[in-house]
Amino acid sequence: MSASPLIEIRDLRIRFHGDDGRITHAVDSVDLSVANGATLGLVGESGCGKSVTSLAIMGLLPKQSAEISGAIRFDGLDLLQTPDQTLRDLRGNRLAMIFQEPMTSLNPSFTIGDQIIETILRHRGGSRRSARERAIELLRRVHIPSPERRIDDYPHKLSGGMRQRVMIAMALACDPHLLIADEPTTALDVTLQAQILELMRELKAASGAAIILITHDLGVVAEVCDEVAVMYAGEIVERAPVDDLFSAPQHPYTVGLLGSIPRLDHRAEQLATIEGMVPNMAQPPAGCRFAARCPFVLEACTHAPPPLIEVGPGHLSRCIRAPLERLVS
Amino acid sequence: MALLEVRGLVKHFVTERSLFGRPLAHVKAVDGVSFSLDAGKTLALVGESGCGKSTVSRLVLRLIEPDAGTVRFDGRDLLALDAGGLRAFRRDAQIIFQDPYASLNPRMTVGQILTEPLALHDLMPPAQRRARVADLLRLVGLEPRLARRYPHEFSGGQRQRIAIARALAVEPKLIICDEPVSALDVSIRAQILNLLRELQDRLGLAYIFVSHDLAVVKHIADHVAVMNLGQIVETAEADALFASPRHPYSRALLSAIPLPQPKAKRTTVLLEGEIPSALNPPTGCRFHTRCPFVIERCRNEAPALLADGTGHATACHRTAELPSADAILPAAGGFSPALAKLVAAFSQKTEGGSPAGVGIQDAAPATK
Numbered sequence: 103m104s105a106s107p108l109i110e111i112r113d114l115r116i117r118f119h120g121d122d123g124r125i126t127h128a129v130d131s132v133d134l135s136v137a138n139g140a141t142l143g144l145v146g147e148s149g150c151g152k153s154v155t156s157l158a159i160m161g162l163l164p165k166q167s168a169e170i171s172g173a174i175r176f177d178g179l180d181l182l183q184t185p186d187q188t189l190r191d192l193r194g195n196r197l198a199m200i201f202q203e204p205m206t207s208l209n210p211s212f213t214i215g216d217q218i219i220e221t222i223l224r225h226r227g228g229s230r231r232s233a234r235e236r237a238i239e240l241l242r243r244v245h246i247p248s249p250e251r252r253i254d255d256y257p258h259k260l261s262g263g264m265r266q267r268v269m270i271a272m273a274l275a276c277d278p279h280l281l282i283a284d285e286p287t288t289a290l291d292v293t294l295q296a297q298i299l300e301l302m303r304e305l306k307a308a309s310g311a312a313i314i315l316i317t318h319d320l321g322v323v324a325e326v327c328d329e330v331a332v333m334y335a336g337e338i339v340e341r342a343p344v345d346d347l348f349s350a351p352q353h354p355y356t357v358g359l360l361g362s363i364p365r366l367d368h369r370a371e372q373l374a375t376i377e378g379m380v381p382n383m384a385q386p387p388a389g390c391r392f393a394a395r396c397p398f399v400l401e402a403c404t405h406a407p408p409p410l411i412e413v414g415p416g417h418l419s420r421c422i423r424a425p426l427e428r429l430v431s
Numbered sequence: 432m433a434l435l436e437v438r439g440l441v442k443h444f445v446t447e448r449s450l451f452g453r454p455l456a457h458v459k460a461v462d463g464v465s466f467s468l469d470a471g472k473t474l475a476l477v478g479e480s481g482c483g484k485s486t487v488s489r490l491v492l493r494l495i496e497p498d499a500g501t502v503r504f505d506g507r508d509l510l511a512l513d514a515g516g517l518r519a520f521r522r523d524a525q526i527i528f529q530d531p532y533a534s535l536n537p538r539m540t541v542g543q544i545l546t547e548p549l550a551l552h553d554l555m556p557p558a559q560r561r562a563r564v565a566d567l568l569r570l571v572g573l574e575p576r577l578a579r580r581y582p583h584e585f586s587g588g589q590r591q592r593i594a595i596a597r598a599l600a601v602e603p604k605l606i607i608c609d610e611p612v613s614a615l616d617v618s619i620r621a622q623i624l625n626l627l628r629e630l631q632d633r634l635g636l637a638y639i640f641v642s643h644d645l646a647v648v649k650h651i652a653d654h655v656a657v658m659n660l661g662q663i664v665e666t667a668e669a670d671a672l673f674a675s676p677r678h679p680y681s682r683a684l685l686s687a688i689p690l691p692q693p694k695a696k697r698t699t700v701l702l703e704g705e706i707p708s709a710l711n712p713p714t715g716c717r718f719h720t721r722c723p724f725v726i727e728r729c730r731n732e733a734p735a736l737l738a739d740g741t742g743h744a745t746a747c748h749r750t751a752e753l754p755s756a757d758a759i760l761p762a763a764g765g766f767s768p769a770l771a772k773l774v775a776a777f778s779q780k781t782e783g784g785s786p787a788g789v790g791i792q793d794a795a796p797a798t799k
Binding site: 147148261262263264291292293295296297299300318319320321322323324325344345348349350351354357358359360361362363364365366367368370372373374375376379397398426427429430 | 651770
C-alpha cells in the first residue's frame with residue numbers, strides 16, 4: 103500500500119440496538135485502507151457485516167439505532183465526526199455508491215436524465231443545459247446506445263443491465279475519488295455482468311478512482327480486485343493481495359469458501375462444506391468466532407479472540423494456526 | 432428407452448388482446464424445443480433471463496399447457512392424460528423452486544408440509560405417516576424432531592432441504608430443480624448441491640436442472656442444453672460442452688463467467704447490445720443481433736439444430752468455420768497445490784464430526 107491511503111478505516115465497531123433491547127455486534131474492530139487507483143474486494147456471506155461497513159462509510163446508517171465507534175479517514179476528514187451538511191456535499195461528489203438493486207435505487211417518477219442532472223447541479227452547479235450535456239456524455243461513457251434519446255426515458259423503460267449502467271453513470275457524475283459498489287452485478291445475467299465489470303475496469307483505468315467492491319462472488323473478486331478482505335461474523339478474518347488469497351489462503355474460513363464453490367476450472371466430486379451455523383451476534387463467542395465450525399480448531403481457539411497477524415507481505419490472518427501450510431505438510 | 436421424451440414443444444403467451452379478445456401480440460417463450468432424459472441422469476437447461484428455461488420446466492410437468500409438441504414420460508403421452516392420470520403422473524415428477532421462503536406454507540409445520548403429499552396420494556395409512564416424515568427429514572440431513580417447527584424457524588438452506596424432502600415424499604423418478612441454489616449463500620449452496628447428488632446416486636433420480644450458473648451446471652449435469660430466446664442452440668454431454676463449446680452463444684456465456692483464478696489466461700467473447708425481446712425475436716438466427724461471427728445468411732435463414740456423430744448438436748450456420756474454443760476455459764489449474772491440500776484437509780476433518788442436523792445421516796428412504 104502507498105504511504106497515504108485515500109481512505110483509512112481504524113477500529114470500526116458498529117452495534118445495533120434493537121427495539122427489544124438486544125444489542126447486535128454487526129461489525130467489530132475492522133481496519134481497512136484503500137489507495138488511489140486500487141480496488142479492494144470485501145467478501146463474505148449474508149450478515150457478515152460487509153454492507154454495513156460500506157453504509158457506515160457513506161454515513162447512511164440510522165443514527166437512532168446504530169452505535170458507531172472508530173475512525174474513517176477520507177481526504178483529511180474523519181467521516182464519523184463530519185457534520186451531516188458536509189457529508190451531503192461529499193456523497194455523490196467525491197464519495198459515490200452503487201447498490202445491488204438497480205430497480206429500486208432509481209426514482210420511477212423521474213426520467214433518468216433528471217436524476218443524473220440533479221446530481222450534477224447539486225454538486226457542480228452551472229446551467230441546466232451544460233448539466234444535460236454532461237449527463238449525455240456520461241450515458242455514452244457507460245455504453246448506453248443513443249444516449250441523446252435515452253436520457254428522457256423513465257427507468258421502467260430500461261432493462262436491468264441498462265438501469266445498472268445508469269446507476270454507474272450517476273455515481274460517476276462528479277468524478278468520485280472513491281466508488282463503493284455493493285453487489286453491483288448480482289442481479290444481472292452473466293453476459294451483462296461481464297459488460298459491467300469491463301466497464302468498471304475501464305473507468306478505473308481512466309479516472310484513477312479507488313473502488314471498494316462488495317460481493318459474495320469469488321470469481322468477480324479474482325477478476326477485478328487488487329486486494330481482498332474476507333469478513334466473517336463482523337470481523338475481517340483475512341486480508342491479502344488477490345493472488346495470495348486464491349493460491350494460499352491463510353484462514354480456515356477462506357479455505358472453506360474457496361473449496362465450496364463449484365468452478366469451471368476445476369473438477370471436484372464433492373464440494374467442501376462449512377458445517378454449522380454463524381454465531382448469534384447478540385452474544386458473540388469469547389474466542390475465535392469461526393471456532394465452532396472450524397475443522398482445525400484447538401482448545402486455545404475458544405479462549406481469547408485471535409489477533410489479526412501478518413503471515414506474509416501484506417497478508418493478514420485472524421487465525422492462531424496460520425500459516426496453514428504447517429497443518430497439511 | 433428414455434424416461435422423458437420432449438418433441439417440438441411450443442408455448443406462446445398472449446400479451447395483448449384487442450377489444451374483442453383477439454390476440455395481438457405473443458411472447459414466443461418456447462419455440463420448438465426437443466430433448467430427452469434418461470432415468471438417473473441430470474439434464475441442465477441454461478440460458479439468460481427470459482430464454483424460456485423455466486417455461487420448459489413447467490410445460491414438462493403440465494403446470495401450463497403447451498400450444499404444440501409432445502411430452503412422453505415413461506412411455507405415456509402426458510398431454511393425453513385425464514385428471515386422474517395427471518395426478519398419478521405428479522407422483523412421478525416433482526419440482527423444487529428457487530425461493531425456499533416462498534415455496535413453503537408459513538402456516539403449516541414441517542410435519543404437515545411433508546404429510547400432505549402422502550395424504551393426497553394416499554401413499555400409506557395415517558399411522559405410518561409420522562415415521563415416514565422422520566425418514567424424509569433424515570434423508571435430507573435434518574433431525575426428525577424438527578417436524579413440529581414452522582418454516583420461519585429455519586435458515587434458507589434448511590428450508591431448501593425441507594422443499595427437497597417434500598418433493599421426495601412421493602418417491603418421484605424425476606425432480607425439476609428450478610434455480611434451486613441461486614438464493615443461497617455459497618457455503619450453503621455447496622451443501623445443497625452435495626445433497627442433490629447424493630440423493631440422485633442413492634435413489635436413482637433424474638433431474639432437470641434449470642440454472643443460469645454454468646459453474647453449478649458443470650458440477651451437477653450429465654447433459655446440457657443451452658437456450659436462447661425460446662430455442663435450444665446447443666446440446667451436448669456436459670464434459671464435451673465445457674471442453675469445447677461450439678455455438679457462439681455458448682462460448683459467450685462460458686467466457687463471461689468470472690473464474691476464481693486471478694490472471695487466468697483466456698479469450699473472452701464480450702457480447703454487445705441488449706438481449707432482444709421474445710415478443711419480437713430477430714429473423715433468421717435469433718442470436719444474430721449479438722453474434723460476433725454473424726454473416727449475411729444468419730440474418731435470413733434460421734439454422735437447424737444438427738448433431739454430429741457423438742450427439743453434440745449445434746444450431747449455427749458457421750459451426751465448422753468458427754475458431755477453436757480451447758482458450759475460453761483454461762484446461763485446469765484452478766487450485767494451486769497448496770489450496771488443493773488445504774481444501775482436502777478442510778473437508779476431511781469436517782466429515783467425521785459433523786454436528787447434528789447437518790450433513791447426511793445414514794438413512795434409507797422408506798419403501799412400501
